[in-house]
Amino acid sequence: xxxxxxxxxxxxQPGGSLRLSCAASGFTFSAYAMSWVRQAPGKGLEWLSxxxxxxxxxxxxxxxxxxxxxxxxxxxxxxxxxxxxxxAEDSAVxxxxxxxxxxxxxxxxxxxxxxxxx
Amino acid sequence: xxxxxQSPDSLAVSLGERATINCKSSxxxxxxxxxxxxxxxxxxxxxxxxxxxxYWASIRESGVPDRFSGSGSGTDFTLTISTLQAEDVAVYYxxxxxxxxxxxxxxxxxxIK
Numbered sequence: 420x421x422x423x424x425x426x427x428x429x430x431x432q433p434g435g436s437l438r439l440s441c442a443a444s445g446f447t448f449s450a451y452a453m454s455w456v457r458q459a460p461g462k463g464l465e466w467l468s469x470x471x472x473x474x475x476x477x478x479x480x481x482x483x484x485x486x487x488x489x490x491x492x493x494x495x496x497x498x499x500x501x502x503x504x505x506x507a508e509d510s511a512v513x514x515x516x517x518x519x520x521x522x523x524x525x526x527x528x529x530x531x532x533x534x535x536x537x
Numbered sequence: 538x539x540x541x542x543q544s545p546d547s548l549a550v551s552l553g554e555r556a557t558i559n560c561k562s563s564x565x566x567x568x569x570x571x572x573x574x575x576x577x578x579x580x581x582x583x584x585x586x587x588x589x590x591x592y593w594a595s596i597r598e599s600g601v602p603d604r605f606s607g608s609g610s611g612t613d614f615t616l617t618i619s620t621l622q623a624e625d626v627a628v629y630y631x632x633x634x635x636x637x638x639x640x641x642x643x644x645x646x647x648x649i650k
Contacts, residue, residue: 463580464587464630464641478637514586520637523577525598527586 421445421526423515435505435535441498441504441528442514449473449493452519455500457511458530461489465511467518478520483509505535539563539633556618558645560631561619565611568635571604574636576630578616580626590629591616619634623649 429438451471454469459505466518468479468489477489512532518524540563550556568577574594579587589598589605594614604619618625626649631642 448547464632466639466641469637481636485539518634521575522640523589523632523634524579524587524594524625525589525594527588529586 421517423517423526423528424533425515425528428436428513428533430534430536431505432537433506433535436501436503437500437510437533439500439513439515439531439533440447441500443496443498443515443517446517448491448496451517452522453491454496454516454519455487455498455506456514456527457522459508461484462511465507467513469473470520471519473478496507502533505533509533510535538638539636539640541633541640543629543631543641543645545561546643547646547648549563550618550621551650552623553620554650556599556621556625556647558616558629558631558647560609560614560616560642562609562612562633565635566610566635567611573634574610574614576607576609577632577634579630579632579641580625580627581630582624585610589631593605606611621647621649 422444424442455467469491470477486504490499512530514530515528516524517526540558542561544559545592583586595607606617628644
């Protein structure tokens with residue numbers, strides 16, 4: 420059974436940093452691209468970033484480019500999102516999802532809540 | 538980036554009746570080399586993560602009830618719930634995965650009338 424479990428969310432001040440993790444199990448992690456998607460309270464879904472299975476290829480949406488960095492450790496079956504220079508508008512539930520551009524997101528984690536506030 | 542626009546934003550349907558959600562993309566998501574539409578539909582129940590329902594515009598994900606169907610091609614797509622059940626109350630999103638920066642529609646909230 421495929422499982423994705425996010426962690427690392429919490430309350431952070433504007434300008435601060437946070438690193439999210441997503442522990443994957445139930446599939447050959449290194450064979451699949453992974454993505455981060457977020458959902459602000461009461462709002463829709465916003466794709467943020469993807470990383471290829473090897474980690475050699477990444478892409479970002481404009482709103483986080485230069486502030487967020489996606490990475491993965493295939494030896495630990497874990498996906499990461501390093502978030503720097505956080506803003507109030509980054510407050511959201513952050514989901515990791517199996518999938519990437521050119522394929523749909525067939526599995527999602529339960530999400531982790533990030534709140535950016537002073 | 539491709540803009541995905543859903544209509545309506547919300548709809549209320551009686552149990553057992555049909556629900557229809559439309560999705561329009563700002564450019565075609567039909568890839569000519571394989572004749573596939575890079576369009577997916579997701580269901581998000583309250584307090585839950587999204588769940589993949591339909592991909593390639595019309596292929597049901599394993600385990601999805603056959604009352605859910607997808608249709609359309611190019612820029613215009615439809616998700617139909619043939620006979621609405623109580624457990625179908627959710628927000629539904631279309632998504633293009635044609636580009637390297639996939640985008641979602643704004644969502645359509647389905648409620649019971």
